[in-house]
Amino acid sequence: DAGVTQSPTHLIKTRGQQVTLRCSPISGHKSVSWYQQVLGQGPQFIFQYYEKEERGRGNFPDRFSARQFPNYSSELNVNALLLGDSALYLCASSLADGRQFFGPGTRLTVL
Amino acid sequence: GENVEQHPSTLSVQEGDSAVIKCTYSDSASNYFPWYKQELGKRPQLIIDIRSNVGEKKDQRIAVTLNKTAKHFSLHITETQPEDSAVYFCAASASGGYQKVTFGTGTKLQVIP
Numbered sequence: 001d002a003g004v005t006q007s008p009t010h011l012i013k014t015r016g017q018q019v020t021l022r023c024s025p026i027s028g029h030k031s032v033s034w035y036q037q038v039l040g041q042g043p044q045f046i047f048q049y050y051e052k053e054e055r056g057r058g059n060f061p062d063r064f065s066a067r068q069f070p071n072y073s074s075e076l077n078v079n080a081l082l083l084g085d086s087a088l089y090l091c092a093s094s095l096a097d098g099r100q101f102f103g104p105g106t107r108l109t110v111l
Numbered sequence: 112g113e114n115v116e117q118h119p120s121t122l123s124v125q126e127g128d129s130a131v132i133k134c135t136y137s138d139s140a141s142n143y144f145p146w147y148k149q150e151l152g153k154r155p156q157l158i159i160d161i162r163s164n165v166g167e168k169k170d171q172r173i174a175v176t177l178n179k180t181a182k183h184f185s186l187h188i189t190e191t192q193p194e195d196s197a198v199y200f201c202a203a204s205a206s207g208g209y210q211k212v213t214f215g216t217g218t219k220l221q222v223i224p
Contacts, residue, residue, distance in 0.1 A: 033212070042117075042200045042214030043155065056211045059112075090154065098143060098204070100212065102154040 002027065004093050004103030012109045013081050021076045021106045025093030031055070032074040033100060034066055035090040043090055049074055078108075086110045113138040115203050117215030125223050130188045132218045134201035137182065141203040144177060144184045145212070150197045158199075159186070191222045 031050040035043035045058040049068035063079045092100035114137040142163040147155035174187040201215040
């Protein structure tokens with residue numbers, strides 16, 4: 001039984017570039033959430049999607065966007081990268097009971 | 112918005128002793144409180160959760176208590192083992208886990224053999 005998967009595992013970009021991160025939820029899970037985790041801190045909520053609809057948005061600038069596809073996979077896009085965007089980006093999927101299960105994350109480094 | 116505070120930030124216990132981590136939340140509408148364990152370099156792992164219609168929940172050596180009046184909830188680990196060493200995060204959600212989950216700042220637990 002495969003868990004949440006994310007790609008790529010690591011990514012290095014330079015300031016001003018754009019990045020796309022991908023997430024595949026656990027089979028049967030229709031909700032996907034995205035979080036940013038800076039070293040030494042708890043995950044910070046970015047977005048949640050359910051059945052391709054945005055259900056929630058955290059306090060992140062418009063440079064951050066996301067979408068969910070018919071197969072419930074999701075992409076997180078970040079434009080005009082800043083040094084401060086360097087972090088671990090986590091995706092979590094959940095069933096109707098709301099319990100969230102995390103993927104391994106994508107480590108983004110912005111130089 | 113919701114604010115979750117977590118204490119202590121670090122905790123060292125002897126193997127076999129108990130560990131307690133405490134969290135407070137600000138949004139009285141919060142109704143779902145999960146706890147995650149994150150080992151170094153790994154993903155957060157859901158270890159236990161509680162909903163606002165329950166005051167206490169136990170799973171083997173782990174228990175969580177919730178005081179809605181005081182807006183407090185706590186994680187209790189009994190008979191600690193070295194493999195319990197990790198960072199623990201509490202979290203709160205006013206939507207049962209949907210829309211937004213707010214995490215605490217984490218507690219680094221070290222279990223000394």
